[in-house]
Amino acid sequence: MESDLLFIPGACVAGRYIVQTKLGSGSFATVYLVQDSKSKCNENKKVLKRILLGELRGDETVSFAKEAQLLSSLQHLAIVHFYSSFAELDSFCIVTEYCEGGDLHNKLRERQAIKKLYSEKQVVEWLIQILLGVQYLHDSLGLSRHLIRPGWSCSVAVDILGMPG
Template sequence: MLKFQETAKCGPTAIPVYPPTVIARRYVLQQKLGSGSFGTVYLVSDKKAKHGEELKVLKEISVGELNPNESVQASMEAQLLSTLNHPAIVRFHESFMEQGTFCIITEYCEGRDLDYKIQEYKEAGKIFPDNQIVEWFIQLLLGVDYMHERRILHRDLKSKNIFLKNNLPKIGDFGVSRLLMGSCELATTLTGTPYYMSPEALKHQGCDAKSDIWSLACILYEMCCMDHAFSGSNFLSVVLNIVEGNTPSLPDRYPRELNIIMSRMLNKSPSLRPSAAEILKAPYVEERLQQLMYKHPEATLEDKRNSACQKEAAHAVNAIKITEGRRYKENNKRAKELRSQNFGSVSAHVLQIRM
């Protein structure tokens, strides 16, 4: 791990002593932000950045502590992030090795994450304005559509992985993302927070793009209601509510069209859920998308048919195959073993997932 010296601590953050710690002769450590999927996350200042763009996020991953599956995922994270360029996705800058530690540098979002914002409003007894919710939802849809067109799953969409910059949402924390290697290869590793997990993920039936759609619907509900779409007194009750419970509805104060869209996204059958592209074509969403284009043109003018980006994604797949072939096979073998298990055996596994 990187040897950062720390002194005065305030909550989860730490202030470095002087002289300041510099990573890769470029990034000056500012403070600890928290823990990510595989390691620790820091706020750094980029000495080579343009004025006003100095602050960035450094995510450190100790390679020696990763098992083969995690090593594959860490490598994939850097590879796929380098192919993504969209206003609704946290921007990737670079990755490198430093003192036996794998480091990823990404965009810094000063507004923290959506979960923090929701809790802040909830404690103050406030709710988000309707137009704000719809704008954020559409921007997230655009980001998810962009990913899915490039055959990329996020697999851990939740409010804690949505970051706010200049009040615009950005999808981040791709630590458990996967490139879809083929139409028959479904991601099966059980991961993430149960509140946002799809029924098929909880039943170990595999995840595809429609699982991300389910998670996005849960985020929409949470933005509207300041609470989880599926809750329970304990972990298993949450799981049973997701797998067997009724589909929740939005309060009457929200447009009927928005509730219909959310209900379709929460269909327990993945094949019956709409894709992000189909939702964007719904009259209610399409009308508001046009309005959003005038307000935030930089967030909606992405060419979704950019073949160059698709080629880059393909190159990333090839790079991973070459450098991580052996470990990737181990990962696939493990996934097949998990796929063969029934829901009864899954229940024992899901108890180990943190709420």
Template structure:
């Protein structure tokens, strides 16, 4: 029976509402990249009374599409995130295998990424306050310092990988980062986003933590 006139038909719910690890309910897709797809998930076992956040992000990586060494890279990302504890770095919560997918659960940043924020303000004809820019810069510098002290290179720092949560900067997406075995070690893998690559990376020369500052 068709709905009565003047009554709007409910919008189709396109979210799949899968439940993973008997805990995380998929609500909607947030985006996808070269190394996986991100979903907003609801943590059904989180306890808000204890300060635990119910909304989190699931990064789903298809192991079937990955070569063995790339699967190891995915595992490496999870292990790497679990060792980084800083207010300006996206928090790691959990990782597990679900069928042919490797899943990483991280902190949800409701403000989106810095690239979208800049684009939206530009379209609206608005400008960022200088104090806000300096505040974000200091937060970013402190997060990078924390990474480098632990011999971690991000290797793809850009506005797409910098997120906002309650106006705080959060560095995320460590999919192509690595841990340097020593403070003088030089990485040589040609990886990252060309527009943000340092000169030594583009020249296929050895590079270290200074490349992240570039």
């Protein structure tokens, strides 16, 4: 597919996002680490979520556009920061904050694999951050149904799109 060439390492998407590597993929999206060539040095790593429009029904396409619009209105330390969304050939792309250490789900799986627990203090810290993010969503938008993806090095960040952040 021609558009796949736009998402290989080194490729430039939308005239500013340089693809670094593929981070993962899910049911609806493929997630890439990108470098924003128009951003400050300390903010140039971002996540680009690519949703192939051809694989979605019309209502699902509208749903992703609404989710991006919703995410753009959220401003909270516990919410993954939204930068932009745009169409690129056969794809809808959403650019968000990159959380350096990955998400809490993967960190918990890694610890489970080596049969090592996190301290109670650390778990309580994460729980407080998650609850503050959920409270913000609920108070601001009446949202509580979205999946949570806490960010590791960004403390805890809720990704309301429910995809790897």
